[in-house]
Amino acid sequence: MTRAGAAGVLVLVALCGASLATGVADLSAGGAESVDTLLISRLPRTLAVVLVGAGLAVAGLVMQTLARNRFVDPGIAGTEQSAALGILLATLLWPAAPLPATMLAATLAALAGSGVFLALAQRLPPTEPHLMPLFGLIYGGVITAGVTFVAWHMDLLQYLDIWLNGDFSGVLRGRYELLWAIAAMVGLAWWLADALTIASLGREVGTGLGLDYDRMLRLGLLIVAMVSALTVVVVGLIPFVGLIVPNLVSRLRGDNLRGTLPWVALGGAALTLACDVLGRVLRYPYEIPVGTTLGVVGAAGFLALLARELRHG
Amino acid sequence: MIEIEGVSFAHRGTPVLRDVTVSLPKGGLTALIGPNGAGKSTLLSLVARLQPLQSGRIAVDGMPVDRTPGRLLARSLTIMRQDTGPVGRLTVRELVGFGRFPHSRGRQTAEDHRHIDASLERFDLGDLAARGLDTLSGGQRQRAFVAMAFCQGTDYLLLDEPLNNLDPMYGRQMMRHLRDVVDGGQRTVVIVLHDINYAAAYADRILAMKDGRILADGTPAEVLTPDRLEALFGYRMEVREFEGRVHVLHHGP
């Protein structure tokens, strides 16, 4: 591993340590109770944050590659919102639905939501790259409005906040294990890394190099939709990770996914962990949900990115 | 052999190719010339299955392009498009390396690296190998894309205006490299050129296209006559013979 890589891993390990050490219960007393707190609450929470952060950043990277636009991610362009819509519909049609059924509904809705987004986004003029995030924001906003309307109509508004505002405070042993599927999706992205980079050169170049572009598109959408659905089902919508991290990594290390994907995963995990720990210490002993801290940090970062890109033409 | 049979193509009802039939045997350097909008790029993109065929048939070494797995075709035929489009933050070496994708699917072997090094060397890109494509001049970028096509190591190379942006030295060098690979083996090059004199100097065969049809097909001396050139481009050019090659003087007042 390179020195930069070692430093990155070290930062992540330090953040994991901070996450394990932060919380209302005091672990310094030691004993069986502390071990229980650690194993039942802190460790699952830390693992969940790492999985979700890495997964969302990679999903963002995949989405940007497929859309050939740096300013979209599953959190702002409607994928996570569609997943929430799927959960809502599942809850309405089958109130006692087991988790796998909810998960399936969320995944299908996320697939449809991101598929429609990509199909519509392809009609935007490639000479106006900044139209796509605007379109994405509106598209995501429309879906959120639909979700809110249905929830309000059906008297389910109290759940809405759970789905639309990501929060790791409810993560306990036995309630997050589904998130390990995100690791499989990150693995799939890694396996496809070269093909994805070639897809970023466009359909024609890809086809010329023997890439089955449509298959690539389907697999990429599967990654984006699965990660989004898992995230929303287990912890709720988390914005901006998929946007900020791939952009930063691209600036520092280029766009060859074979080389950058580990950095994107690591960066996503580190950013989400940092924001989660921050949310836990800012108003101690109360918590600010990670969706909120990331919303603030991410929005600022997103604006900075847009401003930079506009200035540089 | 590339066999094109009865190919017609239309963009939203506007005909672009009209019943084109031509076959290109293996080996040889064929230049495709003709005015803007003649259908040259469309014809190449159909051969390289970048657009679906609307009518007619195209086969490369007997493989019908619309029914052969893309990966298989990518090992015998490569295309460099006229418009290379935007690329992200990739280095020259990374881009050229993607030419090996049909062979290695990304897991590059020692042989792949040899091909990449040879391609970089051939197009004088050694010093630029680690540079980002977004930091290159137009001609350097163009050479990187041609080097990628070369690196694919296919029997057939379709190059759509590869001389764009190149200075005279690199233009000549590129044509000589193409001549080399054609003379050195059974490789076949089809190249779209706007500078007729490059076609005159380096091509074995010239296909002249206009309005979606092939207007003339033959050796440079056969195709490059004042009458044919006038029919193609709409004005009279002088044609001279010099040291056994025809030269077209088309810059006159």
Ligand SMILES: Nc1ncnc2c1ncn2[C@@H]1O[C@H](COP(=O)(O)OP(=O)(O)OP(=O)(O)O)[C@@H](O)[C@H]1O
């Ligand atoms: N996507 C498209 N939509 C509509 N018409 C198109 C499209 N692409 C090409 N055409 C039309 O098809 C015709 C042939 O285009 P083509 O690109 O094949 O020409 P060409 O011979 O390569 O010209 P040039 O020398 O300018 O590159 C032109 O009239 C062009 O306007």
Ligand SMILES: [Mg+2]
């Ligand atoms: Mg053309």
